[in-house]
Each structure stands twice: as structure tokens, then as C-alpha cells.
Amino acid sequence: MPDLLLAAALLVLLSVVAGLARVGPGVVDRIMAAQLLGTGGIAALLLAGVATATPSFVDAALVLALLAAFATVAMARAAPRGDDAS
Amino acid sequence: MTATLYGLLGAALTGIGLFGLLARPERLLRLLAFNLLGGGIFLVFGAVARRGAGAGFAGDPVPQAIILTGIVVAFAATTLAVALLLRIASDDESDKP
Amino acid sequence: MSLLVDAASIAAILAGLVFFAAGTAGLLRFPDASSRLHALTKADHLGLGLIVLGLLPRADAVGGAPRLVAVWLLVLVSSAAAGPLLARLARRR
Amino acid sequence: MIADGLIAAAILVVAMATVAARGAFTAVALFIAYGLLLSFAWVRLGAPDIALTEAAIGAGLSGALLLGAAARAGRAAERPPGRAMTAAIALGCTGVTVALAAAILLLPDPAPSLAPQVAANMATTGLGNPVAAVLMAFRGLDTLLESAVLVLAVIAAWSLAPDEAWGGPSGVAQPMSRDGPLALLARLLPPLGILAAVHILWIGKDAPGGKFQAAAILAAMWMLAWMAGRVAPPQVSARWLRVVVAAGPALFIAIGMLGWLTEGAFLAYPPGLALPIIMVVEVALTASIAVALALLVMGPPGRRA
DSSP: OHHHHHHHHHHHHHHHHHHTTOOOSOHHHHHHHHHHHHHHHHHHHHHHHHHHTOHHHHHHHHHHHHHHHHHHHHHHHHOOSSOOOO | OHHHHHHHHHHHHHHHHHHHHHHOOBHHHHHHHHHHHHHHHHHHHHHHHHHTOBTTBSSOHHHHHHHHHHHHHHHHHHHHHHHHHHHHHHHHHHHOO | OHHHHHHHHHHHHHHHHHHHHHHHHHHHHOSSHHHHHHHHHHIIIIIHHHHHHHHGGGGGGGTOHHHHHHHHHHHHHHHHHHHHHHHHHHHHO | OHHHHHHHHHHHHHHHHHHHOSSHHHHHHHHHHHHHHHHHHHHHTTOHHHHHHIIIIIIIIHHHHHHHHHHHHTTOBOOOOOHHHHHHHHHHHHHHHHHHHHHHHTOOSSOOOSHHHHHHHGGGGTOSOHHHHIIIIITHHHHHHHHHHHHHHHHHHHTTSOGGGTTSBSSOOOOOOOSSHHHHHHHHHHHHHHHHHHHHHHHTTTSSOOHHHHHHHHHHHHHHHHHTTSSOOOBTTOHHHHHHHHHHHHHHHHHHHHHHHHHSSTTOOOTTOHHHHHHHHHHHHHHHHHHHHHHHHHOSOOOOO
16 A cells, blocks of 8 residues: 555655646746645655655655645746746 | 656756846846746756655755855855846936936 | 554555546546546545545654644645636636 | 666756756746756755755755846856857766766765764764754754855845945835735745744654755745835844844854863753753854845845835
8 A cells, every 4th residue: 555655655745747748828827836836745754654644754754735825826926927938 | 757857847948048148138037038048057966966865865965055055155145146137227217328 | 563554554644646647637637627626636635635534654754643644634724715716717618 | 876877867858958948037947947856866866855945945945046037137247258168168077967966977986974973972962863963063053154154145245235225125116916826825924934943843753854945944934924015124223133133153153162162162051951051052043044034035125126
């Protein structure tokens, strides 16, 4: 069972890292990719934490959840009005 | 094995960050590159900490504690750099006729 | 009994993985920002929720089920707020 | 091992994309992803304490700080280096990378380690988390100086305020949002965040966590309320602000002096009392660091737009 959970953690990580390939077209997509990375990271940490019986992974997931929310809000507020190309 | 992999990654990140710091003209991107470089250096040190695992710890706690201190000090330096950068930008603007 | 619980737990985690994969695929393939946002929030709410559900039978290893549920609720709240924020941003441009 | 390769490859690609990014906002968004990925790397390196710090400070607070900077001064630039110069820089940076990689590959085996000494002496501190023991007892002076660095950084950043803005609120005024998703988040998240910060601070004595991580969460929650316009930014002339920022380091120095008087060495803790003293200092430092971090991210008072 622990091996299965670790494999699941790896798959989640693989999936959200693939989401990083979304570089365009808009600023909103970049924010979404970062948010997905945060959520996927939380899921991977929870899976790995249960698999290896390490409670501190859940604390790491907690901190990540709080700060990812904060970073998303900061990004949505600071997003440039026009194109971000130059 | 894990330690060596991340140590090599840290070496690569240091080079990438240094290049961005020296070659990019935008001030903010230079600051970002400087932080990339810092992350690389911390990873190199983290690889050393991981290799020192022993006595029931997953890594040598002394370098780990110093990396932790380093991250906070690097953050303080970054905030100061941002304050400088914004002051320069605001002075540039008020100099314009 | 425990076999049944394990099977249910694996099923929930697998379903969660599917939602994450669907979220990524949606982010990569959907044509406009609103539908991509839709895909993303599904991964946030359901993907993580199902994985947490699947982990609950083994939550004692990490200090109890409330801790896992707390993390999920936190993500739920912030994602529920970030969604409209991003949707507004996408519409404005 | 596959996970390590995946994380390392993602970090490498994100770092290169950051350096090559065309827009300032894109670069900062990539940098936030870099910070998140680095915290996974720290988990894999057996350093959850650093992972927590990197996620909170490296990705969260730095991200907010740099996004604000990108919105206000993203395009400011110096003269770019010429083609030949760029090639020379690339060559030099490759040299640095090769030298560091060689150093990594040639590290002595078995690796020197202070872990056994930490394990042997940890009982005297009463702490269960080796990193906390190093931070608060064995290398307490480093932590003291670091908290002083944060106070100095606040003073230095404030000294950059234009004369006419001095004494005003720090940072730029935020528009109030009475309803909508942001206001909801600013109402719901801070209470949960404060609970989480207390939890992280308290378990820090025995498990990964501690004052820096807790302080970063508190600072982020304060700033969230500030971004939604629910709390006014603090006036830099306010006396309570200065007292809170200086109180933690001052208490730490006072305790250090006390060690000098009772035990004959600066920062020596009386036997048996180490744990309570350390926890009092941790709580005081958390408050100081949280306020200092928030002030640093908000920035010095600026000109009215």
C-alpha cells in the first residue's frame, strides 16, 4: 500500500508539472498553472506523508495551502493590464 | 545519490542565476536572477547537509539551520533591493519634464 | 473488512488522480480562459478531495483525520475565492 | 529516484525560463513556481524545516514582494551588454557551474558531519527538533544576529522613503473591497492562518516548524487583510510598531547577558531552564519577525500617486 501511495504522489506531481508547460497565451494561464502546482504539491505531500507515516509532511502541506492562496491573490492583483511581452 | 543529483542541480542553478544577473538589462530580472543564484547555492549546501545524515537524522542539522538562516537573510536583502529599485524608478519619473 | 477499505481507498485516490490529470489536460487543451479555469477548479476541489478521502482510513499515521480534512478545507476556501478573482481578470482583458 | 529526476528537471526548466522571460510579470510568476518546486526538493533532501521556510518565504512572501515591484517598475533597465560580452559572461558562468559540480562530485567520503554531536547534546536543551536546537542553542548567536539583520533591513528600507512621505503609512494605499471573493478570503483565511501559525510555532520544538515559518504565515495573513483593504497599513511613525519590531531581538540579547551573569558565557542557558527560556524567546521573536517581514514586503512609505 505505501508503494501505491508513493506512486500516486509521483503521478500527481508529474501531472501538475506538465501543467507548467502552459506558458501562454495570457497572464491568467500562468497564474492558473502556478495554482495547480500548489494544489498538486499539497496532494503529493499528503500522499507521501501517509505513505511514509511522516506527520510533518501534513504541516508542510498546510503551510503550502495558506501561502499558495496568498500568492494567487497577490498575482491576480498585480497582473498587468496590457500584454506582458515587453 | 539524491544528494549528488540536487548538488549538481544547485551548481547548474548557480550558473543560470549568475548569467541572468550579469546579462539581463532589466533591474527586476537581475534581482530575480540573483535569487535563483541564491537558491542554487542553498541547494549545494543542502546536498552537503544530506550527505552528513547520521545519528538518526535525515541530514546534518547544523548546515540545515544555517540554510534556514540564509533564506531569511536573502529575503531581507531582496526587500531592500526592491525598495532601492522602486525609489530609483520613482526618481527617474519625477526627473522627467 | 480491511481489504474492502483498502479497495475503496485506492478507488478514491485513483479517481482523484484522474481529476488532476483532467485538470492539467484541460489547462493545456481547452480553448478559452474560462473553461480552463473550470478544469482547474475541478482539480482543486475534487481531485484533492478524493485523495484526502482515500487517505482518511490511514490518517492515524500522520496525526489523525482532522488534519487532512483541515488542509482540504483550506484549499477549498482559497480556491473558491481565487476562481472568481481569476475569472474577472480573464474577462477584463 | 524518478521523483527526484522529475523535480530537478522541472526546477532547471523553470529557472531557465525565468532568466529568459520577456515580461516582468511572467518572470515573477515563474519564480514563484521555482520556489514551490524548491520546497519539494527540500522535502526530498530530508530537510522539512527548510521546505516549510522556502514555501512560506521563498515562494509566498518573495512572490508578493516581487509582483508588487513588477507592477510598478517592471521595465526599468540598464544598458544591455554587447554580443561579445554576453558570450564571455556565458563562458564564465559555465565555468562556475563546472567548478561547483566538480566540487560536489569530489566531496570527501564518508562525509564530515556534526549530527552525532547534535544528537549527543540535544537532551540538555529539552528540544526534540535538531534544527531548532541548533538555531536556538548551539548556534544561538547566528539566530540573534539574523533577527538583528531583519531590524536593520526595516531601518534601511524606511530610510529610502522620500522626505515628504515620511511618517505616513507604509507601502501604497490599497483600495477597499467590501464584497466579492477577495473580501471573503480576507475574512475567512486570517483566523485559520493564525491558528496554523500557532500550531507551527508550538510543534517547532519537537518537529519541523518554528518561529520563521510561523512569522511568515502571520505576515502573509496580515498582508492579505491589507490587500483587501480591511486593515489600514501601519503608520511608520507609530511607536507600537517600533517596539514590537525591536522587542524580540532585545529580549534575546537580555537573555544572552543573563547567561553571562549566571553561567559565565553569553547566551548560556541555566541547566534545566533551557526549554522555557527558549520558548519565551521563540514567541517574542515570532512577533518581531512577523511584523518586520510584513513591513519589508509592504515597503517604505511612498509618494502619493
